[in-house]
Amino acid sequence: MTEYxxxxxxxxxxxxxxxxxxxxxxxxxxxxxxAYGVFAxxxxxxxxxxxxxxxxxxxxxxxxAHYLEHKLFESEEGDAFTxxxxxGASANAYxxxxxxxxxxxxxxxxxxxxxxxxxxxxxPYFTEETVQKEQGIIGQEIRMCEDNPDRRVLxxxxxxxxxxHPVRVDxxxxxxxxxxxxxxxxxxxxxxxYNLHNMVLAVAGRITPEExxxxxxxxxxxxxxxxxxxxxxxxxxxxxETLVEDTMPVAAPLFCLGYKEPHTTTDPADLAGARVLVxxxxxxxxxxxxxxxxxxxxxxxxxxxxxxxxxxxxWLFSGESSQPEQVRDALHQQVQQLQQEGIDPALFETVRRxxxxxxxxxxxxxxxxxxxxxxxxxxGIRPLEELDALMALTAEDVHRQLCRRxxxxxxxxxxxxxx
Amino acid sequence: MQPxxxxxxxxxxxxxxxxxxxxxxxxxxxxxxxxxxxxxxxxAILPGLLSRCCEAYPTVPAFNRRLDDLYGASLYGNVIAPxxxxxxxxxxxxxxxxxxxxxxxxxxxATQLLLDTLFRPxxxxxxxxxxxxxxxxxxxxxxLQGEFNNKRLYARRRCKELLCPDHPFSLxxxxxEETVAALTVHQAAEAxxxxxxxxxxxxxxxxxxxxxxLVHTLExxxxxxxxxxxxxxxxxxxxLKQCEKTEELDLKQAKLVLGFRIAAAEPDGDVMAAxxxxxxxxxxxxxLLFKHVREEQSLCYYCASSYDRFQGVMLVDCGVEAADADxxxxxxxxxxxxxxxGNFSDEELEAARRSIIQHFSSLxxxxxxxxxxxxGQTLHDTYLTxxxxxxxxxxxxxxxxxxxxxxxxxxxxxxxxxxEEVENV
Numbered sequence: 002m003t004e005y006x007x008x009x010x011x012x013x014x015x016x017x018x019x020x021x022x023x024x025x026x027x028x029x030x031x032x033x034x035x036a037y038g039v040f041a042x043x044x045x046x047x048x049x050x051x052x053x054x055x056x057x058x059x060x061x062x063x064x065x066a067h068y069l070e071h072k073l074f075e076s077e078e079g080d081a082f083t084x085x086x087x088x089g090a091s092a093n094a095y096x097x098x099x100x101x102x103x104x105x106x107x108x109x110x111x112x113x114x115x116x117x118x119x120x121x122x123x124x125p126y127f128t129e130e131t132v133q134k135e136q137g138i139i140g141q142e143i144r145m146c147e148d149n150p151d152r153r154v155l156x157x158x159x160x161x162x163x164x165x166h167p168v169r170v171d172x173x174x175x176x177x178x179x180x181x182x183x184x185x186x187x188x189x190x191x192x193x194x195y196n197l198h199n200m201v202l203a204v205a206g207r208i209t210p211e212e213x214x215x216x217x218x219x220x221x222x223x224x225x226x227x228x229x230x231x232x233x234x235x236x237x238x239x240x241x242e243t244l245v246e247d248t249m250p251v252a253a254p255l256f257c258l259g260y261k262e263p264h265t266t267t268d269p270a271d272l273a274g275a276r277v278l279v280x281x282x283x284x285x286x287x288x289x290x291x292x293x294x295x296x297x298x299x300x301x302x303x304x305x306x307x308x309x310x311x312x313x314x315x316w317l318f319s320g321e322s323s324q325p326e327q328v329r330d331a332l333h334q335q336v337q338q339l340q341q342e343g344i345d346p347a348l349f350e351t352v353r354r355x356x357x358x359x360x361x362x363x364x365x366x367x368x369x370x371x372x373x374x375x376x377x378x379x380x381g382i383r384p385l386e387e388l389d390a391l392m393a394l395t396a397e398d399v400h401r402q403l404c405r406r407x408x409x410x411x412x413x414x415x416x417x418x419x420x
Numbered sequence: 421m422q423p424x425x426x427x428x429x430x431x432x433x434x435x436x437x438x439x440x441x442x443x444x445x446x447x448x449x450x451x452x453x454x455x456x457x458x459x460x461x462x463x464a465i466l467p468g469l470l471s472r473c474c475e476a477y478p479t480v481p482a483f484n485r486r487l488d489d490l491y492g493a494s495l496y497g498n499v500i501a502p503x504x505x506x507x508x509x510x511x512x513x514x515x516x517x518x519x520x521x522x523x524x525x526x527x528x529x530a531t532q533l534l535l536d537t538l539f540r541p542x543x544x545x546x547x548x549x550x551x552x553x554x555x556x557x558x559x560x561x562x563x564l565q566g567e568f569n570n571k572r573l574y575a576r577r578r579c580k581e582l583l584c585p586d587h588p589f590s591l592x593x594x595x596x597e598e599t600v601a602a603l604t605v606h607q608a609a610e611a612x613x614x615x616x617x618x619x620x621x622x623x624x625x626x627x628x629x630x631x632x633x634l635v636h637t638l639e640x641x642x643x644x645x646x647x648x649x650x651x652x653x654x655x656x657x658x659x660l661k662q663c664e665k666t667e668e669l670d671l672k673q674a675k676l677v678l679g680f681r682i683a684a685a686e687p688d689g690d691v692m693a694a695x696x697x698x699x700x701x702x703x704x705x706x707x708l709l710f711k712h713v714r715e716e717q718s719l720c721y722y723c724a725s726s727y728d729r730f731q732g733v734m735l736v737d738c739g740v741e742a743a744d745a746d747x748x749x750x751x752x753x754x755x756x757x758x759x760x761x762g763n764f765s766d767e768e769l770e771a772a773r774r775s776i777i778q779h780f781s782s783l784x785x786x787x788x789x790x791x792x793x794x795x796g797q798t799l800h801d802t803y804l805t806x807x808x809x810x811x812x813x814x815x816x817x818x819x820x821x822x823x824x825x826x827x828x829x830x831x832x833x834x835x836x837x838x839x840e841e842v843e844n845v
Binding site for chain 2: 009010011032033034035080082083085086087088089090091092106107108109134135136137138139141142144145147148149150151206249250251252253255284285286287288290291294295297300301302321348351352354355356357358359360361362364365366367
């Protein structure tokens with residue numbers, strides 16, 4: 002495997018493409034107590050079509066990527082959780098907008114746990130009976146999500162921002178949509194997206210690259226070459242609604258303000274710039290944050306972040322407020338002011354230093370390290386390239402990004418009020 | 421790695437966890453006081469009030485820019501309630517010198533900043549500034565009110581209130597909406613003085629530094645304070661009352677919480693057996709509740725048990741269709757009976773044991789998780805490493821687990837259901 006020693010961290014990572022087609026990265030952390038392995042595919046809820054034999058595309062039921070994630074744990078011989086129980090590893094999985102990941106964390110029996118991970122993800126097994134059984138479980142998961150006001154205010158925002166892009170659809174689907182999922186559809190989705198050329202294995206912690214490569218050699222089945230799935234969503238640049246309102250039994254109004262990024266990006270400089278910009282716009286080091294707190298317009302639930310994926314990018318400011326429209330107006334003013342006046346270089350340096358420290362501080366946990374490099378590789382970025390890009394940024398770079406990427410007019414406010 | 425327990429002057433102690441394996445160093449102050457309705461709010465406002473600014477950096481932006489200057493150091497406070505005591509935790513986390521350009525050691529600056537927030541807060545006429553106090557009071561009040569938003573946590577809290585009425589265990593360590601709303605800036609100022617004078621104080625330092633210098637730094641500000649910390653006792657006695665309560669809200673999914681009393685609590689009860697029993701029952705993905713309530717009967721997405729070893733309480737909670745609540749409750753109790761009678765396999769027991777041992781040992785991976793591990797142990801001043809606990813867990817026998825289940829008694833059922841006609845569970 003190719004060695005890559007990160008100059009700032011001093012850690013050495015190992016990266017290569019296995020002959021089977023899988024991209025593999027190993028981040029040895031000899032003093033860690035555990036190892037974390039994540040085996041992920043570039044397939045999430047936004048990839049909502051399958052090719053048909055006739056050469057067209059058909060839309061699949063909402064929630065199918067997540068449903069497949071649940072069902073992959075079952076095989077003809079039994080359940081992967083039962084196998085992990087023998088090693089004592091903590092195993093789990095998740096589905097997001099653009100990926101599905103299967104993972105374990107273990108302090109003992111690390112290599113047998115890695116074997117189980119590589120094995121069960123490559124063994125799809127779906128029958129009418131097993132698919133039917135999951136309806137009740139996922140139905141309850143959906144109900145649980147429906148009671149979550151943070152999820153409601155977020156998905157209402159996405160529906161207000163996006164006209165047609167599937168990011169506006171809840172990842173789990175609905176009780177109705179999942180009732181249309183069949184074993185045949187699951188097999189077709191698996192065959193289309195769970196190709197090793199479309200996947201990444203990242204292992205971090207108490208493990209060596211030789212151990213991981215050996216497991217890959219023993220267990221990976223060669224995959225036919227595939228072109229990455231490309232999607233062309235017919236999504237306009239503008240939002241569809243500027244205000245979305247809803248009610249739920251909550252104590253105080255929740256809000257999400259989203260600025261729609263016109264062109265999505267995986268450029269590490271853009272990702273690093275986004276981290277800096279959300280801090281410069283509304284972080285605790287800003288006068289804006291202080292003013293909003295002093296006016297009683299936000300509380301310590303307030304947060305800001307950027308997230309993006311295939312065909313979507315959202316600058317998100319969220320929290321609780323009795324007057325969410327006033328928070329929105331204040332943020333709009335802040336965006337415009339910084340666009341007009343530029344970024345204070347001294348504040349930029351201070352904020353950049355803080356972000357650097359917080360990013361590095363978060364890399365003790367093998368799970369954080371594994372997730373970071375897996376995510377970077379699925380996005381086509383060299384591991385830790387974002388950290389390097391952060392250190393190379395200038396205040397002028399960040400200002401240019403602010404002017405290019407945020408438009409006050411292209412925003413949506415979502416509010417969930419008590420009711 | 422063995423913690424080094426260092427007694428300090430002024431009735432404090434320091435737990436040193438040496439080693440430079442982490443990318444950060446961390447200093448934590450653990451302050452424990454009795455949890456009482458009359459004083460809870462005054463103490464609860466302190467973590468927010470003291471970690472927002474201090475005399476040297478008297479505004480939130482200035483304080484946060486200082487943290488950024490220290491390469492993203494984080495300084496925060498929190499309040500928890502182990503065993504019905506109110507524990508305030510103040511931490512500062514800072515980058516190890518290996519990752520600081522120029523190799524600067526941030527330990528002294530970070531330590532001083534934490535102590536400055538405690539001893540040199542931004543005051544006006546001897547009390548907190550009205551602007552700071554009013555903001556933090558509003559945030560605390562809204563945080564309390566916001567607990568209602570998470571219906572799973574809300575249902576668990578309601579069950580605890582019914583399970584242990586009139587006992588500190590059922591109190592929210594953040595106070596109540598009424599006591600927070602009535603709180604004055606003078607009461608908050610008094611609470612800070614009381615905390616420094618009368619709390620049990622433990623310090624936890626993770627990293628390598630000049631420990632003698634650190635000891636001196638920690639002891640110095642307490643020289644003029646006459647301290648009288650309390651002796652911790654936890655009342656774990658109980659009388660079963662078989663309470664059932666149903667409430668309704670505009671929800672999609674019912675939340676069922678069953679409360680149990682277990683005659684196995686710190687410091688003298690067979691906590692290790694109870695931990696293994698909890699893992700077997702509903703504390704891991706191979707547990708009996710996961711297997712039977714979720715996978716076999718498809719009744720729920722989550723059905724889990726949790727064990728409070730300080731109070732001797734277990735809670736089992738799940739999200740279900742309201743019509744299935746009875747079925748879920750019956751299955752949960754059936755699985756407890758199964759454990760009492762030894763109707764579980766050696767494989768199931770070993771899977772549960774492995775799961776909990778590995779969960780504990782993985783807490784050694786981050787300073788934050790290790791902090792939580794040792795903060796919990798300050799209540800009774802017994803410090804075991806995760807390895808040592810692992811050895812005790814390995815020694816738990818099948819009969820120990822059965823006995824722990826026989827010491828577990830059903831007491832309270834709380835059902836929060838979607839709006840419809842109220843029925844008893």
